[in-house]
Amino acid sequence: MARPSRKNEILQAALACFTEFGVDATTIEMIRDRSGASIGSLYHHFGNKERIIAALYLAGTGEYAELLEQGFSTANSAEACVKLLVTSYIDWVAANPDWARFILHSRGRVEASERGDELREANRLHFQRIFEALSGYREQGLFKVMPADCFASVIIGPTHDFARNWLAGRTQTELADCRQLLAQVAWESVRANP
Known part of the structure; x- marks a missing residue:
């Protein structure tokens, strides 16, 4: 089975954070920690939290x-x-x-x-x-x-x-x-x- 893409891993981590803490209370740092992505990778794929929400x-x-x-x-x-x-x-x-x-x-x-x-x-x-x-x-x-x-x-x-x-x-x-x-x-x- 293919490994999920880094972008998808970030999205799934964001969903887990949004579910656990709420969208407004979730920070980029929380998503980064949950996904294991570097801050550079997160910003490369999305740029900010609003773009993660939309994606x-x-x-x-x-x-x-x-x-x-x-x-x-x-x-x-x-x-x-x-x-x-x-x-x-x-x-x-x-x-x-x-x-x-x-x-x-x-x-x-x-x-x-x-x-x-x-x-x-x-x-x-x-x-x-x-x-x-x-x-x-x-x-x-x-x-x-x-x-x-x-x-x-x-x-x-x-x-x-x-x-x-x-x-x-x-x-x-x-x-x-x-x-x-x-x-x-x-x-x-x-x-x-x-």
């Missing part, structure tokens, strides 16, 4: 987008694509709860940072890819008519809300145990009435 955020959302893209390559129906949006999200959050918590609480900070435009562009491309994957099914009339900018929220909204509560420890049910239920709810919310 960690973009890496996490990029992982989810990759998981979704892999799923789209095998999903062969409108129902499979809609359910994939939910199950991929649940799978990623359940496998990466600390990272998911960080992402949920850091979006505004990243949007306001020097990498905000990069985040907006990544989100635009992500949603464009989703709409491309579903456009043929939409043209066939397999989905309820609704504004395009509402469509993704209708699909992922309940899952996102439950995941937030699960990440905060406010649920008795495990997120993964709701995987099929939430996927079915999403499908029933957007499919055209027979």
